[in-house]
Amino acid sequence: MITVLPVETPGLGDRTYLAHDGSVALVVDPQRDYDRVTELADAAGVRITHVFETHIHNDYVTGGLALAREAGARYLVNADDEVSYERVPVRDGQVIEVGDTMRVRVIHTPGHTHTHLSYALEADGEQVAVFTGGSLLYGTTGRPDLLGPDHTDTLVRAQWRSARRLAEELPDETAVYPTHGFGSFCSATQATGLSSTIGEEKRTNTALTAGEEAYVEQLLAGLDAFPAYYAHMGPANADGPGAPDLSAPSVADPAELRRRIEAGEWVVDLRDRTAFAAGHLAGSLNFGLDGQFVTYLGWLIPWGTPVTLLGESAEDVAEAQRELVRIGIDRPAAMATGGPGDWAGGEPLASYERATFGDLKAALGDDDLVVLDVRRDQERADARIPGSVHIPIHEVPGRLDEIPAGRVWVHCAGGYRAGIVAALLHARGRDVVAVDDSFDNALGLGLCALPSETPASSDNRQEINA
Secondary structure, eight states, X not given: OOEEEEEEETTTTEEEEEEESSSEEEEESOBSOTHHHHHHHHHHTOEEEEEEOSSOOSSSOBOHHHHHHHHTOEEEEETTSXXXXXXXXXXXXXXXXXXXXXXXXXXXXXXXXXXXXEEEEEETTEEEEEEEETSBOSSSBBOSOTTOHHXXXXXXXXXXXXXXXXXXXXXXXXXXXXXSOSSOTTBSSOOOOSOOBHHHXXXXXXXXXXXXXXXXXXHHHTOOOOOTTHHHHHHHHHHOOOOOOOSOOOXXXXXXXXXXXXXXXXXXXXXXXHHXXXXXXXXXXXXXXXXXXXXXXXXXXXXXXXXXEEESSHHHHHHHHHHHHTTTOOOOSXXXXXXXXXXXXXXXXXXXXXXXXXXXXXXXXXXXXXXXXXXXXXXXXXXXXXXXXXXXXXGGGGOGGGSOSSEEEEEOSSSHHHHHHHHHHHHTTXXXXXXXXXXXXXXXXXXXXXXXXXXXXXXXXXXOOO
């Protein structure tokens, strides 16, 4: 009997897999902090003998090479991938024997990248599973635009053909195990569900229910921005990253924290946005561990800027540090624990207001009010507050001078991104209010213009509050 165990990385929306027969195990697409995988193998009493990569990843730094070296396992990577380390090169059609019972067939499934591979797992003559990486996801596929616009058209059509190939060559009962699609920006559209089979995907996945042109049109229309740090992941993975250093950073006192802030470094408060707004170290930023912490920090930070972590406990700092190594931010500059009073060293704490969309509606008559919408373009296209300034969260640091003077009410869809931007603006001296509310409430209050009410020629990015 084969057991497949997923290792969740919700902060990035990805999964790693450990599959074993009770004796030996294979691993697919391990994250950088692979100790989670070895702990799972130890608990199951199995030995890792093979580590497979479906592709050179764009959204995280792999732990594959370091894991294979530590476990004494074979590291299998597409023979056509240009990498600077020794690996077991594999190609389409090869069959790899793992222990006495498992056989893995290599299937070339380009689309997410040109050299993307899927791995079909067979045991005792039965097709058990297919590990699809960034190819066939639950209800969707991996996005084809991460290698740049010159490749997108070729890759999106290859993605459609790859999905069809998997559906044609594998039995309907084959379990599908993708790496992306659980919130990852590597997913072309929002994936659906937590498990699936080839048969289920045949019934529900657009790549398998629509013709090529319809699939291409629908997928490309749904693409939006992806995190800026992705640009650094491919080169890091091609170079062969080593094991991460998860030892605790040095502890900074209030004077050091102030020096780091004044030097332009990022001092990041890990508490939730409610606690941060109520009182924080002046000049610090807020990326709460209760949301997509690493995605947005990695997206907004000027790459290479030193990061100091402020957490209520050493465990909070360790959690943040673990998430950061997954995208190649290997060592925090320093850390501090406790609360803002401990970090400020007697300095007055900074704070700003939080509000609801009801509060915003009541304040709309104020002369100096600016409404800043930091949602993505596609969210904005569905509904918007008329007269609001639209700057997607990832563009805010480079477009600060486009935010009009006045009191800035920042909103997103649920409050997390608004909290990040409110903290960023407040650290730069702006008077801010963080709208910590569901955008559904803005709709219910009649605050929004819907697409049918928006002139087709309107450029939302340039709208400002009158």
